[in-house]
Amino acid sequence: MSRPRALSGFPEWLPAAQVVEQLVTDSLRATFELHGFAPLRTRAVEPVPVLLGKGETDKEIYLLHRLQADEGVAPGDGAALGLHFDLTVPLARYVLENAGHLAFPYRRYQVQAVWRGERPQEGRYREFVQADIDIVGDGSLPFHHEVEVALVAAEALSSLPLPPIRMRVNNRKVAEGFYLGLGVLDSGAVLRVMDKLDKIGPAQVTTLLVEDLGMSSAQADACVVFAGVHGQPGTGPGPVLDDVAALGVQHPLLTEGLDELARVVEAAEQAVPGVLVPDLSIARGLDYYTGTVFETHLVGHEGLGSICSGGRYDELARDGERSFPGVGISVGVTRLVGAVVGRNLMAADRSVPTAVLVAVVDEQQRRESDSVATALRRRGICTEVSPSDAKLGKQIRYADRRGIPFVWFPDPSGQDQVKDIRSGDQRPAERDTWTPPPADRAPTLHSTRPKESS
Amino acid sequence: MSRPRALSGFPEWLPAAQVVEQLVTDSLRATFELHGFAPLRTRAVEPVPVLLGKGETDKEIYLLHRLQADEGVAPGDGAALGLHFDLTVPLARYVLENAGHLAFPYRRYQVQAVWRGERPQEGRYREFVQADIDIVGDGSLPFHHEVEVALVAAEALSSLPLPPIRMRVNNRKVAEGFYLGLGVLDSGAVLRVMDKLDKIGPAQVTTLLVEDLGMSSAQADACVVFAGVHGQPGTGPGPVLDDVAALGVQHPLLTEGLDELARVVEAAEQAVPGVLVPDLSIARGLDYYTGTVFETHLVGHEGLGSICSGGRYDELARDGERSFPGVGISVGVTRLVGAVVGRNLMAADRSVPTAVLVAVVDEQQRRESDSVATALRRRGICTEVSPSDAKLGKQIRYADRRGIPFVWFPDPSGQDQVKDIRSGDQRPAERDTWTPPPADRAPTLHSTRPKESS
Numbered sequence: 054m055s056r057p058r059a060l061s062g063f064p065e066w067l068p069a070a071q072v073v074e075q076l077v078t079d080s081l082r083a084t085f086e087l088h089g090f091a092p093l094r095t096r097a098v099e100p101v102p103v104l105l106g107k108g109e110t111d112k113e114i115y116l117l118h119r120l121q122a123d124e125g126v127a128p129g130d131g132a133a134l135g136l137h138f139d140l141t142v143p144l145a146r147y148v149l150e151n152a153g154h155l156a157f158p159y160r161r162y163q164v165q166a167v168w169r170g171e172r173p174q175e176g177r178y179r180e181f182v183q184a185d186i187d188i189v190g191d192g193s194l195p196f197h198h199e200v201e202v203a204l205v206a207a208e209a210l211s212s213l214p215l216p217p218i219r220m221r222v223n224n225r226k227v228a229e230g231f232y233l234g235l236g237v238l239d240s241g242a243v244l245r246v247m248d249k250l251d252k253i254g255p256a257q258v259t260t261l262l263v264e265d266l267g268m269s270s271a272q273a274d275a276c277v278v279f280a281g282v283h284g285q286p287g288t289g290p291g292p293v294l295d296d297v298a299a300l301g302v303q304h305p306l307l308t309e310g311l312d313e314l315a316r317v318v319e320a321a322e323q324a325v326p327g328v329l330v331p332d333l334s335i336a337r338g339l340d341y342y343t344g345t346v347f348e349t350h351l352v353g354h355e356g357l358g359s360i361c362s363g364g365r366y367d368e369l370a371r372d373g374e375r376s377f378p379g380v381g382i383s384v385g386v387t388r389l390v391g392a393v394v395g396r397n398l399m400a401a402d403r404s405v406p407t408a409v410l411v412a413v414v415d416e417q418q419r420r421e422s423d424s425v426a427t428a429l430r431r432r433g434i435c436t437e438v439s440p441s442d443a444k445l446g447k448q449i450r451y452a453d454r455r456g457i458p459f460v461w462f463p464d465p466s467g468q469d470q471v472k473d474i475r476s477g478d479q480r481p482a483e484r485d486t487w488t489p490p491p492a493d494r495a496p497t498l499h500s501t502r503p504k505e506s507s
Numbered sequence: 508m509s510r511p512r513a514l515s516g517f518p519e520w521l522p523a524a525q526v527v528e529q530l531v532t533d534s535l536r537a538t539f540e541l542h543g544f545a546p547l548r549t550r551a552v553e554p555v556p557v558l559l560g561k562g563e564t565d566k567e568i569y570l571l572h573r574l575q576a577d578e579g580v581a582p583g584d585g586a587a588l589g590l591h592f593d594l595t596v597p598l599a600r601y602v603l604e605n606a607g608h609l610a611f612p613y614r615r616y617q618v619q620a621v622w623r624g625e626r627p628q629e630g631r632y633r634e635f636v637q638a639d640i641d642i643v644g645d646g647s648l649p650f651h652h653e654v655e656v657a658l659v660a661a662e663a664l665s666s667l668p669l670p671p672i673r674m675r676v677n678n679r680k681v682a683e684g685f686y687l688g689l690g691v692l693d694s695g696a697v698l699r700v701m702d703k704l705d706k707i708g709p710a711q712v713t714t715l716l717v718e719d720l721g722m723s724s725a726q727a728d729a730c731v732v733f734a735g736v737h738g739q740p741g742t743g744p745g746p747v748l749d750d751v752a753a754l755g756v757q758h759p760l761l762t763e764g765l766d767e768l769a770r771v772v773e774a775a776e777q778a779v780p781g782v783l784v785p786d787l788s789i790a791r792g793l794d795y796y797t798g799t800v801f802e803t804h805l806v807g808h809e810g811l812g813s814i815c816s817g818g819r820y821d822e823l824a825r826d827g828e829r830s831f832p833g834v835g836i837s838v839g840v841t842r843l844v845g846a847v848v849g850r851n852l853m854a855a856d857r858s859v860p861t862a863v864l865v866a867v868v869d870e871q872q873r874r875e876s877d878s879v880a881t882a883l884r885r886r887g888i889c890t891e892v893s894p895s896d897a898k899l900g901k902q903i904r905y906a907d908r909r910g911i912p913f914v915w916f917p918d919p920s921g922q923d924q925v926k927d928i929r930s931g932d933q934r935p936a937e938r939d940t941w942t943p944p945p946a947d948r949a950p951t952l953h954s955t956r957p958k959e960s961s
Contacts, residue, residue, distance in 0.1 A: 060552070068609070068610075149511055405543055405614075
């Protein structure tokens with residue numbers, strides 16, 4: 054094999070970044086499990102009709118075919134297969150397939166790769182890992198799960214040493230209720246125009262609303278002002294409720310949506326202050342979501358796109374009359390890791406799990422070093438034995454290159470010593486009792502941002 | 508979406524089995540990290556020439572193409588891409604691609620899905636998860652790593668509540684040295700005949716050795732006897748060494764191979780007694796491996812095939828004059844989980860991480876239940892809040908269906924109670940101090956085999 058090249062859009066990490074990915078997913082998983090989400094792994098492939106079933110035809114799907122397919126099709130082959138482009142479509146299919154065997158509400162987390170044949174650029178990949186949680190009900194799903202999922206997402210991201218994050222939250226009922234309150238019946242048409250606000254600006258949007266949809270200019274102005282309403286970190290839902298009230302539009306659905314939005318914001322303000330802000334411009338494919346929606350940015354790195362998005366969808370899955378409404382979030386693990394590593398925002402303090410390297414004085418005494426390692430591992434201390442009996446300076450460099458904090462020098466007469474190679478501190482140690490400080494037991498993540506000047 | 512069907516060869520688990528898979532991979536990973544292996548995730552796709560580079564053309568590879576490829580090929584598209592069929596080829600490619608940035612010997616573990624377009628049957632899947640460890644050297648790799656990897660594999664499998672396992676180990680040098688000692692120069696030709704032993708039997712093998720390869724019948728008989736030499740659990744390498752010596756063949760390579768084999772067996776006998784046996788019939792694609800080779804079966808379930816295989820390969824990767832020899836093992840996670848679940852050999856005591864369900868007395872008091880949950884989670888106790896204020900009996904059934912051991916009854920006046928729903932034991936509890944017994948904190952695996960009658 055000649056020296057291979059990286060494939061654009063299919064990121065892989067060197068060991069230092071790989072540990073960051075591992076610690077990020079471990080941390081997300083720990084939060085998800087703390088909240089009672091159970092693991093799920095679905096197959097990577099789905100029949101193409103399942104992948105296309107939700108109208109997501111803009112997704113670039115990778116289809117599979119077998120290299121040796123001319124040898125005949127194996128039994129069970131039916132529709133063409135493609136790689137999943139998210140973890141929501143497989144979840145919907147899994148729930149429908151196994152509904153009779155699942156206990157509802159079904160709470161699962163899922164950390165897996167997904168594939169999209171998109172044009173690669175920063176933050177956009179062809180293969181990337183997502184970490185999702187969803188709660189799926191059978192027939193109905195109480196609103197409080199929307200609050201819950203937002204809190205879990207905020208808690209999961211706040212547990213990482215990230216730059217400040219901003220979760221912007223909205224409720225699909227707010228905009229629909231507002232347009233209905235204005236007397237507009239086709240709220241979908243208004244939404245499609247309002248979606249262009251960022252691209253074409255308020256003046257052109259106003260023109261479209263008036264000329265194409267027949268709104269009065271007062272109505273159109275109200276829509277533009279409404280779409281700009283958003284809160285500030287730490288102030289709760291009050292200012293947004295006031296701003297909407299000032300527009301003088303009333304409708305029961307608007308009231309319901311604002312009430313739900315306020316409940317999510319208030320609960321988050323209590324649990325993770327300053328993270329979540331109400332923002333009525335958040336749309337996130339409103340055809341799809343039916344209640345709370347949100348997306349999340351790293352403050353100062355908004356160009357990356359959202360690192361955690363989700364919401365409530367009432368039509369996740371349907372089997373005849375039986376429907377399975379859900380609410381979920383998806384953390385873009387690869388996008389997040391690519392950003393924090395690429396922009397040097399976060400790092401791990403070592404690239405290996407190893408806390409102790411046991412030195413080998415000479416190859417004849419490797420067994421002695423092995424038995425030190427066995428004693429340490431028995432007490433859960435991650436330990437390697439030096440690969441060779443090179444000069445001790447070289448063995449210490451082996452540890453140093455990997456960030457292994459301690460080197461152990463075994464002594465058959467029982468005078469073992471352990472050295473903290475960061476401080477140079479070396480002292481006698483008992484192989485059956487010595488333990489590293491808790492912070493050194495496993496690699497940990499830390500922020501690499503310079504402290505902000507105050 | 509109408510009710511979907513399972514896809515043959517692409518297994519998915521219901522929650523009870525999914526937890527088993529998760530706990531198995533967590534346990535394997537813990538052992539690997541205890542021995543200083545660092546995580547790696549490689550992309551799922553490789554250029555087809557990389558996949559075919561090792562002559563593994565009998566593997567049924569899945570090729571990818573983009574559904575919307577007619578819209579033009581994105582920049583960076585080159586050779587056709589296929590899904591990897593193992594984790595060794597991607598490792599070799601990753602090492603070559605990043606050799607300048609890796610610290611050698613490079614020790615990594617990797618738990619990922621792989622894909623093969625094979626005909627599905629029990630123990631054979633089209634998508635399955637493997638857990639691999641490998642140690643890769645730069646230019647050379649000391650023999651002691653072969654011992655090490657065998658021990659880690661045995662320790663990793665012995666940490667699981669499996670039926671008894673048998674690791675059968677051999678060394679590629681033993682057979683080659685034996686044939687050279689017999690005076691046969693083309694040991695590859697002998698190996699190809701000997702590989703048919705299981706299929707065609709000793710009489711026909713003897714005929715082929717004599718008629719096709721020109722051996723004397725004494726030589727051919729020696730080969731057949733030699734291939735049948737194997738040890739017994741717990742006896743160490745002695746009997747095998749005696750059996751080979753009795754055949755009266757001598758060669759330096761045979762001596763070296765037997766010495767290496769003995770060292771692996773002795774070390775394993777000390778670390779995990781009774782698990783590893785020498786067996787000269789183990790071949791495992793001898794063209795590929797160059798030293799220690801082994802495979803592992805669940806005793807009584809040999810028909811499943813090997814659940815953990817590996818060995819030493821000196822030509823894992825080569826870049827001009829620079830070679831990267833390695834030694835590794837691969838645990839077939841999906842095969843193992845499918846077997847223990849399908850044959851009811853092992854189970855988890857619950858299907859969710861949750862240790863405590865906090866009851867909701869009525870919806871108005873959900874906030875009280877939420878604050879109990881927050882207090883418990885703050886101390887690392889996995890907790891859910893009841894999805895509804897249904898009758899308490901129904902809330903207890905919610906916990907029972909999932910195996911959640913404790914239900915908490917909050918009381919705003921501070922008289923909280925917690926019930927162990929297995930024993931029915933209910934008592935007062937403080938939300939800021941109560942902890943579940945250690946065994947109930949997280950789901951655990953246990954054997955479901957009936958005790959053997961003695």
